[in-house]
Amino acid sequence: MPRLTHPRLADVPLDLALHALADPNRLGMVARLNATRELSCAGAAPCETIPKSTLSNHLKLLRAAGLIETAQSGREMINTLRRAEFDQRFPGLLDAVLANAPGSPGG
Amino acid sequence: MPRLTHPRLADVPLDLALHALADPNRLGMVARLNATRELSCAGAAPCETIPKSTLSNHLKLLRAAGLIETAQSGREMINTLRRAEFDQRFPGLLDAVLANAPGSPGG
Numbered sequence: 001m002p003r004l005t006h007p008r009l010a011d012v013p014l015d016l017a018l019h020a021l022a023d024p025n026r027l028g029m030v031a032r033l034n035a036t037r038e039l040s041c042a043g044a045a046p047c048e049t050i051p052k053s054t055l056s057n058h059l060k061l062l063r064a065a066g067l068i069e070t071a072q073s074g075r076e077m078i079n080t081l082r083r084a085e086f087d088q089r090f091p092g093l094l095d096a097v098l099a100n101a102p103g104s105p106g107g
Numbered sequence: 108m109p110r111l112t113h114p115r116l117a118d119v120p121l122d123l124a125l126h127a128l129a130d131p132n133r134l135g136m137v138a139r140l141n142a143t144r145e146l147s148c149a150g151a152a153p154c155e156t157i158p159k160s161t162l163s164n165h166l167k168l169l170r171a172a173g174l175i176e177t178a179q180s181g182r183e184m185i186n187t188l189r190r191a192e193f194d195q196r197f198p199g200l201l202d203a204v205l206a207n208a209p210g211s212p213g214g
Contacts, residue, residue: 014207018129022122096203100121 004063004070009082009089012066017090020065021097025050026058030067030094031101033081040076111170111177116189116196119173124197127172128204132157133165137174137201138208140188147183 021027025046033039045055059079062068066086068079086094098104128134132153140146152162166186169175173193175186193201205211 013131014204014209015129015131015134018125018204022125022129024120024122027122090203090207092199092203093207096197096199097121097125100197100200102121 006063006069006082007066009066009085012064012089014090017065017067017086017093020061020067021094023058024102026062027097027101028103029058029062030081031098031104033068033079034083034094034098038078038080040078041070044079113170113176113189114173116173116192119171119196121197124172124174124193124200127168127174128201130165131209133169134204134208135210136165136169137188138205138211140175140186141190141201141205145185145187147185148177151186 021030028046029044033044041055041059044059046058059068059070062079063070066082066089069082070077070079072078083094128137135153136151140151148162148166151166153165166175166177170177173189173196176189177184177186179185190201
């Protein structure tokens, strides 16, 4: 597998970040990664029946928005949230979105 | 012109709200409406050269997301931000997005 690329947060525009979060499946993945330190690609999937290509596209979009980092760990690809970097680039944004997400106490 | 419909904020899902804001033109219109009490459709346009149909689509999406209200005033259609209602539905979200918008002090 080719090495995956991750953008510098400074190069991520707000509209791309919002677009990545503007999907219930992707937002659910971000919420799960926020609650868990790291997840495999299958573990991050919004449901078991999601096609692999769809899951792969979601993860790609989350990477492009600077929201997640994907790294190889043995045979698995492991995803982590780039929380500190994202919060530094867009202060308060992820907190506000997660607080309003369906299933959250405020959502 | 047919009377325009506006959703109850309770019926607006988060992903639709984020999608409406995930576009530099629409976000710019929301920021201008946030700084001004009301704007005609032409006045709300992100630039003078934007095609009327594109502007109309942007306004339609902002209406569908519960972000703006459009009402007839004489010959003009006047847009206002549904700020209080939107803030009640999605606490802190619009503040966080506007604070990170390009051109804002924090963006």
